[in-house]
Amino acid sequence: MKLLRAITYHAIKLKRKCQRAIRYCSTGVWKDEKKSWLTNVIKTINLTVRSFTNKQLQQRAGSLTYHTVLAVVPALAMLFAIGRGFGFQNLLQGELFKFFPAQQQALNEAFSFVDGYLAQASQGVFVGIGIVVLLWTLISLMGNVEDAFNYVWNVNKGRNFYRKITVYTTLFVLLPILIICSAGISIFMSNAVQEMVDIEFLSPVLLKILDYTPLFISWIIFSVAFWLIPNTKVKFKYALISGLICGTAFYLLQWLFVSGQIYVAKYNAIYGSFAFLPLLLLWIYLSWMIALIGVGLSYSMQNYVNYSFHDDIKNISGNYLDNVTLVTLAVIVKRFEYKQQPCSANMLTRFYNMPAELTAKVIERLKNAQLISVIQSEEDDDRYQPAFDIDLMTVNSVLNALGNAGKSKFAKKVDTRFAHVFDQVRQLKQRQSRTGDLLVKDLLPTE
Numbered sequence: 321m322k323l324l325r326a327i328t329y330h331a332i333k334l335k336r337k338c339q340r341a342i343r344y345c346s347t348g349v350w351k352d353e354k355k356s357w358l359t360n361v362i363k364t365i366n367l368t369v370r371s372f373t374n375k376q377l378q379q380r381a382g383s384l385t386y387h388t389v390l391a392v393v394p395a396l397a398m399l400f401a402i403g404r405g406f407g408f409q410n411l412l413q414g415e416l417f418k419f420f421p422a423q424q425q426a427l428n429e430a431f432s433f434v435d436g437y438l439a440q441a442s443q444g445v446f447v448g449i450g451i452v453v454l455l456w457t458l459i460s461l462m463g464n465v466e467d468a469f470n471y472v473w474n475v476n477k478g479r480n481f482y483r484k485i486t487v488y489t490t491l492f493v494l495l496p497i498l499i500i501c502s503a504g505i506s507i508f509m510s511n512a513v514q515e516m517v518d519i520e521f522l523s524p525v526l527l528k529i530l531d532y533t534p535l536f537i538s539w540i541i542f543s544v545a546f547w548l549i550p551n552t553k554v555k556f557k558y559a560l561i562s563g564l565i566c567g568t569a570f571y572l573l574q575w576l577f578v579s580g581q582i583y584v585a586k587y588n589a590i591y592g593s594f595a596f597l598p599l600l601l602l603w604i605y606l607s608w609m610i611a612l613i614g615v616g617l618s619y620s621m622q623n624y625v626n627y628s629f630h631d632d633i634k635n636i637s638g639n640y641l642d643n644v645t646l647v648t649l650a651v652i653v654k655r656f657e658y659k660q661q662p663c664s665a666n667m668l669t670r671f672y673n674m675p676a677e678l679t680a681k682v683i684e685r686l687k688n689a690q691l692i693s694v695i696q697s698e699e700d701d702d703r704y705q706p707a708f709d710i711d712l713m714t715v716n717s718v719l720n721a722l723g724n725a726g727k728s729k730f731a732k733k734v735d736t737r738f739a740h741v742f743d744q745v746r747q748l749k750q751r752q753s754r755t756g757d758l759l760v761k762d763l764l765p766t767e
Contacts, residue, residue, distance in 0.1 A: 360624065367620035371472060372613060380468045381608040388604050391461040462488045469550045472615045474680045477702075478551050534574070538567035542611070546618045553666055553701050558621040566614035570607060577603050623669075623676045633678050641682075642719060648674070648682045649718060650763040652692060653710050657761055662695055662703035689725040691718060713760045 344352075349362045371377070466478050478484075543563025547554050577599075651672060652663050665683055669676045683704065686692045691713075695703040706713060729735055735742070 363624040364617070364620045367624050368613070368616045371616035371619060375472060375616075377472070377609070377612045377616065380471070381605055381612055384464060384468060384608045385601060385605045387461050387464050388608070389601070391457050459484060459488045466549050466551065468612060469546075469615050470552070472612065473550045473552050473554075473619050474677060475550060475552045476680075476684060535567065535571045538570050539563050540567075542567045542570070542614060545611070546614055550615070554618060555622055558618045561621065562614040562618040565617065566610050569610050573603070573606055573610065633675065633681070636678075641685075642722065644674075644678065645682050645685055645722060646715065646718060646760065646763065648679070649686060649691060649706075649713075650760050652704050653706050653713065653761045654764050656705050657710060662705050664701040664703045666701055685722065685725070689718075689721040691721055710761050711759065715758045715760060715763070718760060 345362055345366060349359060349366060352359050463478070463484060466484075470476075470478055540563070543556075543560045546562050546566075547556050547559035648668065651668065655661070655663055665676075665679050668674050668679045668683075674682075683692075686704075687694065691707055692704045693707045695705060
């Protein structure tokens with residue numbers, strides 16, 4: 321009986337400890353001001369999970385899967401067209417057969433589609449149209465990828481059309497060349513090592529390293545993607561950490577997918593000749609899930625310090641939002657008055673300790689009210705300056721501009737019925753604006 325009571329006591333105690341740990345990891349960690357590495361890791365994981373659930377990344381991954389399927393044939397066409405120039409077409413086909421050992425018939429049909437696509441794109445008057453359609457399909461896919469990455473990073477504006485054309489076209493031309501060359505070098509080096517190196521210990525080591533070349537390539541691709549694709553400044557160390565984690569997860573997914581091909585016979589009995597399709601869709605979907613989780617992880621590592629106020633920002637009052645907006649505008653105006661470097665959203669976050677999510681909200685509000693203008697930069701984040709003469713920018717005029725931003729006077733019947741009420745409110749605001757007004761630049765002391 322004593323043993324039973326002791327077990328029950330310890331079970332209840334363990335349950336309470338688990339509940340406290342769960343509460344701490346879910347909400348309490350944001351109130352913990354300790355700088356320990358464990359606290360930082362918990363905050364990063366917490367923010368990554370929040371980003372995954374709140375931003376509905378499952379739906380984003382499904383959308384990217386759809387666009388990827390549309391771009392499969394053009395992508396293979398681009399890869400095989402460049403591969404033929406290097407004499408590696410058979411190598412590419414062999415690698416695909418190796419990756420999908422149970423779907424050789426489906427791959428042969430896909431290769432016939434690719435050959436037909438290239439033939440149609442390179443004949444007569446259709447040569448220009450075919451190339452344009454091919455590049456447009458791939459650029460459209462990359463545009464959707466950038467939009468998804470920007471969505472995770474709370475970036476509302478993507479690259480302009482010209483930059484998309486130049487950057488994505490260069491990427492799609494160079495990436496297949498690098499993949500083909502790396503595959504050729506790997507094959508050459510493995511044969512050279514086997515034929516030329518006589519040391520029994522050295523040869524297996526080098527061969528083992530070469531076996532993991534796809535893992536190294538995955539690390540590089542994911543790290544560069546997390547670093548360059550979002551239209552904001554991403555610190556490379558965070559992109560590298562996310563790239564190492566997601567590249568490893570992608571490599572394991574590939575291994576599981578290839579190993580699972582032996583069970584494809586069960587799918588053949590259900591789907592027949594379509595057995596290849598659900599497996600391909602599943603693999604693409606899980607790959608995009610890994611990529612989006614990696615974007616969320618890099619975002620979390622860079623911004624968890626300024627995320628403690630997330631729940632408060634969701635329920636922010638109108639008056640407090642106006643105050644923070646005025647302070648942000650005052651900083652931008654003051655830096656402009658003293659001919660200092662224009663502010664970016666990252667500078668407001670770092671130098672003035674503003675939460676990143678609140679900064680993005682305030683900047684978007686000021687832009688919609690046409691109170692600030694954007695200075696676009698090719699190599700850095702967008703910066704902001706006052707949109708008009710700062711000697712005319714008063715506090716009340718700013719508040720009126722913020723209040724009038726957006727659509728109005730679209731409910732005609734309401735406007736007509738309550739017109740006298742609207743006039744009274746407008747007159748009250750005008751009387752208030754004529755007394756005790758203040759310039760925005762005078763809100764902050766002289767620096």
